[in-house]
Amino acid sequence: MFPTPVEKKSLPFNISYRVAIWVALFLWLLPLLAVLMTSARSTADLNAGNYWGIPTQWMFLQNYTLVFTQTPMLRYLLNSLIITLPAVIGAVSLSTLAGYALAKFKFRGRIGLFAAFIAGNFVPFQILMIPVRNLTIDMGLYDTASGLILFHIAFQTGFCTLFMRNFIVGLPDELIEAARVEGVSEWQIFRHIVLPLVRPALAALAVLIFTFIWNDYFWALVLVQSDEVRPITAGISALKGQWMASWQLISAGSIIAALPPVILFFAMQRHFIAGLTLGATKG
Amino acid sequence: MQKLHSKQQQWMPILFLAPAVILFSLYVIFPIAQSIWLSFFEWDGLGEKTFVGLSNYFELFSDEQFWTALINNLYWLIFFMLAPPIGLLLALFLNQKVMGIRFVKAMFFFPFVISQVVVGLVFSWFYDPSFGLFNKAIELFGFQPIAVLSDEHWVTFGIIVAGLWPQIAYCMILYLTGLNNLSPDQIEAARLDGAHGWKMLRHVILPQLKPATFIAIVVTVIGALRSFDLVATMTSGGPFGSSSVLAYFMYEQSIFNYRAGYGAAIATILFLIMDIYIAYFLWRMLKSEKA
Numbered sequence: 001m002f003p004t005p006v007e008k009k010s011l012p013f014n015i016s017y018r019v020a021i022w023v024a025l026f027l028w029l030l031p032l033l034a035v036l037m038t039s040a041r042s043t044a045d046l047n048a049g050n051y052w053g054i055p056t057q058w059m060f061l062q063n064y065t066l067v068f069t070q071t072p073m074l075r076y077l078l079n080s081l082i083i084t085l086p087a088v089i090g091a092v093s094l095s096t097l098a099g100y101a102l103a104k105f106k107f108r109g110r111i112g113l114f115a116a117f118i119a120g121n122f123v124p125f126q127i128l129m130i131p132v133r134n135l136t137i138d139m140g141l142y143d144t145a146s147g148l149i150l151f152h153i154a155f156q157t158g159f160c161t162l163f164m165r166n167f168i169v170g171l172p173d174e175l176i177e178a179a180r181v182e183g184v185s186e187w188q189i190f191r192h193i194v195l196p197l198v199r200p201a202l203a204a205l206a207v208l209i210f211t212f213i214w215n216d217y218f219w220a221l222v223l224v225q226s227d228e229v230r231p232i233t234a235g236i237s238a239l240k241g242q243w244m245a246s247w248q249l250i251s252a253g254s255i256i257a258a259l260p261p262v263i264l265f266f267a268m269q270r271h272f273i274a275g276l277t278l279g280a281t282k283g
Numbered sequence: 284m285q286k287l288h289s290k291q292q293q294w295m296p297i298l299f300l301a302p303a304v305i306l307f308s309l310y311v312i313f314p315i316a317q318s319i320w321l322s323f324f325e326w327d328g329l330g331e332k333t334f335v336g337l338s339n340y341f342e343l344f345s346d347e348q349f350w351t352a353l354i355n356n357l358y359w360l361i362f363f364m365l366a367p368p369i370g371l372l373l374a375l376f377l378n379q380k381v382m383g384i385r386f387v388k389a390m391f392f393f394p395f396v397i398s399q400v401v402v403g404l405v406f407s408w409f410y411d412p413s414f415g416l417f418n419k420a421i422e423l424f425g426f427q428p429i430a431v432l433s434d435e436h437w438v439t440f441g442i443i444v445a446g447l448w449p450q451i452a453y454c455m456i457l458y459l460t461g462l463n464n465l466s467p468d469q470i471e472a473a474r475l476d477g478a479h480g481w482k483m484l485r486h487v488i489l490p491q492l493k494p495a496t497f498i499a500i501v502v503t504v505i506g507a508l509r510s511f512d513l514v515a516t517m518t519s520g521g522p523f524g525s526s527s528v529l530a531y532f533m534y535e536q537s538i539f540n541y542r543a544g545y546g547a548a549i550a551t552i553l554f555l556i557m558d559i560y561i562a563y564f565l566w567r568m569l570k571s572e573k574a
Contacts, residue, residue, distance in 0.1 A: 002462065002470055002488050004479075006379050021377065021387050028391055031409040031448075034416055038408070051414040098303035101296035111572075113304070115565050120311040122505055122561045126533040126550040130321060130328070130543050131314035154310030157303050186295040215398035217512045222538075233400045237516055240404065247408070254404045258397040265396045269389060273456055 039063055039251035046247060063252045072227045073253060076235030080260070083148050083231050084213045088206050090153035091160050096202065098157070099164025100194055104176060114165060121158030125218050128155075136223055143224050148231075151223065152213050160205055163275070167201040168194065204275035207268045211261045232257045315554070322548035327541040339548035348524050349549070352532040355439050356508060356556075359528060362443045363450060363507035367499040370454025371492075375484075377455070378462045388459065395452040403516030406445035407432065432518055435525035442513050442526055450506055454499040461495030462488075497567065504560050508553065529553040 006017045026033075038051070040060040067073050102114050132151060133142075141147030171194070179189045220234035230238070236250075236257045243249050265272050322339055324332040343349045377388050394402060410417050412430035422428060431441035465488065473487045489496075511530040514520055520527035520535060527535070529549055537546030 001378070001467070002465060002483065003375055003378065006381060017379070018381055021379075021381070021384065024376070025387050025390055029393065030416060031405045032393070035405050035408055049414065052416075052419070094303040094306065097299040101299035105292065105296035105299075107293075107296055111569065113300070115569065116312065117303075117307065118568060119561050119565060120307060120315075122557065122564065123311070123315060124509060124530060124550065124553045124557050125511070126530050126546075127318045127554040128311060128314040129318075129534070129550065130537060130547055131317040132310055135309070135314075150306075151310055154306040157307050158311065161303060180292075186291045190299070211396060215400075217398065217400050217515070218534075221515075221534075233398050236404070237400050240516075250404060251408070254401045258401045261396050261398070262393070265392075266389065273460065276453075276456060 035251045035254055038247055039255055041248045043246070043248065059248065063248050064256070067249055067252045067256065071239055071249075071253070072235065073232075073239075073256060075227060076230060076232040077256070077260075079145065079229055079235075080214055080231040080233075082145050083152070084210055087149045087152035087156065087213050088210050090149070091156035091209060092202060092206055094153065095157050095160030095164050095205075096195075096198060097190075098161045099166075099168050100190060102161065102165045103168035103171075104173070104194075114162075117158045117161045117165075121155075121162065129222055133222055143226055143229055145224075145229050147223050148219060148229075151219055152216070156209050156212065160209065163205050164198065164201060167198060171197055200271075200274075203268070204271040207264060207272045208275035210264060211272075214261050318547045318554075319551050321544055322551045324544040324547075326544040328537065328543040329541075332544070335544070339545050342545070343548055343552070348527065348532060351524060352527045352529045352549075353552075355526065355528045356510075356553075358439055359443055359446070359507040359510050360504065362440070363447065363503050364500075366447055366450040366503050367454045367496060369447075369451045370456075370499060371458045373451065373455040374458035374462055378459060392452050392456055394449040395456070397449075399446075399449070399512035400516050402445055402449060403513045406441070406448075406513075407517050410441055432526075433522050435522050438518055438522065438526040442510075442517050445517065446506070446510060446513050450503060453502060453506075457495045457499045457502075458492065461492045465491050501560070501564050505557070508557050508560075529556075 006014050009017075034052075037055075038046075040058055040063065041051075041055045042057045042059045042062075045055050045057070098117075102110060102117075136142050136147040136151070139147070141150065175193055175197075176189055179193055184192075214231075215233060216231070217233040217237070220231045224230055224234070227235070227238075236253050239253055240250055321332075323334060323336055325335045325339070326332040373391065377384065377391065409415050410431040412418055412428050412433075417431065418428040429437060431437045469487060469491070470483075473483055478487060509530060510528050511534070514526055514528055514531045515534075518526045520531050524532075530553065533546045533549040533553065536542045536549060
């Protein structure tokens with residue numbers, strides 16, 4: 001292990017290290033803590049310039065209730081879910097199929113196809129913006145959840161295919177070969193041999209791209225415009241314009257917007273990090 | 284039977300690939316070509332397109348806003364490169380097994396999980412000239428308060444710092460995973476040889492962390508060139524376009540100024556810059572594939 005474990009050092013060093021990590025963490029998250037604190041303040045406090053002291057009144061519940069009752073925040077949250085869940089399922093399914101084909105079949109153009117998926121995944125969004133917007137309008141899907149979902153499935157398929165292909169390539173060929181000799185059909189092989197083996201990768205991938213899609217802002221600006229379909233990222237930035245000075249409400253809204261991916265992250269931390277760092281240890 | 288099987292093996296991969304390839308081509312591959320094609324036209328996004336050859340590009344090169352955005356992108360690239368080394372330092376700092384460390388690591392990673400829109404709001408709040416934490420802090424050291432986000436000299440750096448926050452967290456996680464997978468034998472052997480501290484890091488640890496460094500640099504470069512969300516939420520490119528980047532400039536021109544052809548030209552330039560990195564990444568990736 002590197003650096004040397006602190007347990008092997010002197011007692012004072014140990015104590016200071018154990019204190020230092022918490023101090024560092026406090027400083028690291030200070031901007032966020034400030035927002036969290038603000039979301040519990042009253043208008044009176046903010047008007048009086050009490051931004052950093054103890055709130056004279058704790059308005060935590062009131063502020064959050066206000067956000068949910070006085071603004072379309074609940075609608076935005078729901079929209080984000082309506083967009084994100086199908087997009088995750090779609091992208092993961094398509095890329096598992098594609099990843100399997102790229103990993104375990106030999107055919108011409110295999111490397112080229114794989115390279116296209118990788119490259120496409122890194123392009124700047126702006127080079128896709130105008131054509132994708134027009135395509136969405138032409139299909140009659142502008143300002144609908146389906147328009148966003150389709151785009152997210154298509155775009156995330158690039159990253160997901162890279163991910164699944166690299167995972168599946170590591171699975172033993174013998175299993176698949178043996179099944180082929182037995183006369184099992186290719187679809188059955190995929191369904192009953194490959195799919196159970198890739199389950200851990202599926203979980204990691206799903207958690208990861210849930211966060212990517214949930215946090216998308218650019219496409220939410222480009223492909224939708226009404227409150228009825230707007231996801232929470234675009235919603236909160238629209239609310240920011242309307243609330244101007246009501247910082248306690250903006251703060252509460254931000255906290256709400258951040259919460260779902262955070263909860264998911266803490267619930268599935270191991271999967272999340274496995275997904276994110278795939279390739280960081282090899283390749 | 285055998286024949287049926289080899290036949291199946293020929294067309295099954297096509298079936299497996301078809302949905303992904305069709306959708307990916309429709310939404311990613313073709314649009315790239317369409318955008319490049321569009322950059323040779325004058326178009327308001329709705330009416331007739333007029334072919335204008337390279338004139339969008341000529342106009343771009345004499346457009347001051349373009350150069351501001353391009354230079355800002357360069358600043359993003361340069362200063363974002365702080366993320367991998369700081370991430371490494373944090374990872375080294377946190378790579379211990381004391382009580383509560385799992386929680387601490389998870390909380391350090393926090394900024395990466397939340398949306399950039401929220402990061403933007405958090406930092407707008409942090410920089411606020413009258414009550415923001417940033418100005419409170421510099422006042423302690425006797426400096427005059429700075430309105431970071433409305434000062435054209437500071438604004439881009441202010442936004443970059445906001446962007447570094449989640450990016451450092453990302454790099455830290457990459458390195459923590461890398462540190463977890465170090466070969467204990469090599470470290471022990473180096474320790475017996477008397478290596479420690481900086482020497483150990485430089486000659487034994489860093490070479491083993493190479494894959495993590497590679498990924499960290501790739502995602503950081505891509506992140507720097509893709510910067511849009513923070514600019515859009517924190518300043519909308521202002522004051523007077525001084526914090527714009529190519530990604531935001533393109534969006535502004537096409538959506539607000541109805542200049543789709545011009546926007547496409549900006550996107551093409553950004554795409555060409557990004558291509559250098561994409562090509563490098565692909566080359567590395569495919570090389571390790573053959574090895």
